[in-house]
Amino acid sequence: MNINLSAYWKINESNQFISIFGDDDKLPLLLYIHGGPGDAALPLVYKYNRVLSKHFNVVVWEQRGAGKSYYSFQNEEHITIQTFINDLHTLVNHLLKKFDQEKLYLLGHSWGSVLGLTFAKEYPHLIHTYFGCGQVVDMKEGLRRQYDFVLEESEKRNKSKITARLNNTDLSLTQENWLKDLLFITKLVVKYKHSLYGKSNYNTFVKDFIFSSTYTWRDLINREKGSLQSIQYLWQELMTIDFSNETDFDIPIIFLEGRHDKHVSSTLVEEYYQTINTPKEMVWFENSSHFPQWEEAEKFNEVLSSIIENK
Template sequence: MKTQLSKYIKTGSSKQFNSIIGENNNLPLLVYLHDGPGDAALPLIYKYNSELGKTFNVVVWEQRGAGKSYYTFSNEEQISSETYIEDLYSLIHYLLETFKQEKVYLLGHSWGSVLGLIFIKKYHHLVYSYFGSGQVVNMKKGLKCQYDFVLKEIQEQNKKSLFSD
């Protein structure tokens, strides 16, 4: 497996780090949208998903604020999910032009699955197919369930410690 490209690319309003893993430039592009926000996936992709490089040029995009694209956001910066969508749009245009292709495949994991769904809704003409892993369906409800679970566990532990003294 060889890495064809590993560099910072002007994506949206910042430079962001990208690695492309694949065996030749003619393979279709698969853009991996990592979880987080703030998490990076390159070491995990190398360890567990490098076989994908036989079928695709796997683009591992380290989103702004994550991995090698980390920087401290300024107070003036207005970061939203739309910021990431426009970054992704910019990256995909760069990739399509560089690799002389018409569309990409998208694979979104967790937070990346949120970005993936928003992106294909807005820019479906740039995507052959989308794959969701750890697909987020209802973020607000999911976060509420997590909060309720943690709160209940803390209350149970506090009760146990009160009675064990």
């Protein structure tokens, strides 16, 4: 039976939006964990990855405070990374029970790869395979590589004002204006065409959101608000993330990486990949940066589909 479900589920006292689509309710589950934090992606998954419904029941989770799941965080909630791991655990158990399955496939992108790889380490018995896309490895080292890239590019382009500001940036992100500095570096990665490969802005994706039938204007506004608050609440803790010493997993690990990713360094992922001792695979997308699932959607979908076909 075809599955096309969109609803709010109560997950650990928070109403969170879940969308599930697939050609048959007996297909294996694939749970997509979006980036950010707070960077909900439902319209993009619907547009670029819909064909995966032939092989999976695809679950798109709009995390607490993000997109359609937006609400204003309160200090007394003590929102941390563990909050999202707990949400993910509750969601996974609910999905497995609902579809009468023992395990699912997990796909984490960027911030979602922090949640995904953490979950894969803690709950391998619930997962067939983990897919990491734009995989985070070591946040501090990743920021350093971001910074080195934009500084070098700025010097090449004789951007003296930008270079001066970068030279005065504190990468500890403990200063009062840390968010402005963080966003400044990230925007330069975009401007220098290595977040979305060959493009200096996200206009293509912005249009996809605006013209999507799955998002209202209110959803668009809430997505922006949710993204900002999630960064404010979670980024300092996120900077402590380092998977470098996590080299043994009880499930297969597959990294799906854009060759030109300077947003979350794919060369750092390649270095980390070499240290992993368990079954693994690394798939390169030669014409992508940070978003191969949408920059090279056809190849991306084929790679994921082949996992099922070859079983």
